[in-house]
Amino acid sequence: MKFEVFVTLKNGVLDPQGKAVENALGxxxxxxxxxxxxxxxxxxxVDEHNEEKAKTLVKxxxxxxxxxxxxxxxKFNKIQ
Amino acid sequence: MKFEVFVTLKNGVLDPQGKAVENALGxxxxxxxxxxxxxxxxxxxVDEHNEEKAKTLVKxxxxxxxxxxxxxxxKFNKIQ
Known part of the structure; x- marks a missing residue:
């Protein structure tokens, strides 16, 4: 079972890397x-056929x- | 207009960072x-109201x- 996982900075947390990209684009x-x-x-x-168990492992x-x-x-989504 | 952009390694390109994460999870x-x-x-x-123009800028x-x-x-998707 295949998942995609997104990890993003919380709102309000400074993101110097994002800022550097923004400046470079400018x-x-x-x-x-x-x-x-x-x-x-x-x-x-995930080497697990039960979707609920797989999700628990990803979490x-x-x-x-x-x-x-x-x-x-x-956050994560099952993609396959 | 808000977009999300995904940048992923092509198939076959070695991913030592991903491998390190996999080992750490193990x-x-x-x-x-x-x-x-x-x-x-x-x-x-993107500070642009025309969706096609905005997509061109993101690309x-x-x-x-x-x-x-x-x-x-x-790849990218419009999210707002």
């Missing part, structure tokens, strides 16, 4: 692009490793 | 998670800066 003439926020995107496969991966819940949110 | 008891691939996820706002941002098309694919 420098190459794309100044109408604003408020760039950068997050992480994972695709993962556990996010909570334990992929996301820092103090400053980040995560 | 080390904390989540060894049923396989084939982790890590990509980038951006949310961006241009991807081609010029956000993605390295030699090794990465990109």
């Amino acid at each position: 420098n190459i003439g794309l100044s109408s692009i604003k408020n760039v926020r950068q997050g992480k995107y994972f695709t993962i496969e 556990s991966s996010c909570e334990k490793l992929l996301a820092n819940e103090t400053i980040e949110n995560f | 080390n904390i008891g989540l060894s049923s998670i396989k084939n982790v691939r890590q990509g980038k996820y951006f949310t961006i706002e 241009s941002s991807c081609e010029k800066l956000l993605a390295n098309e030699t090794i990465e694919n990109f």
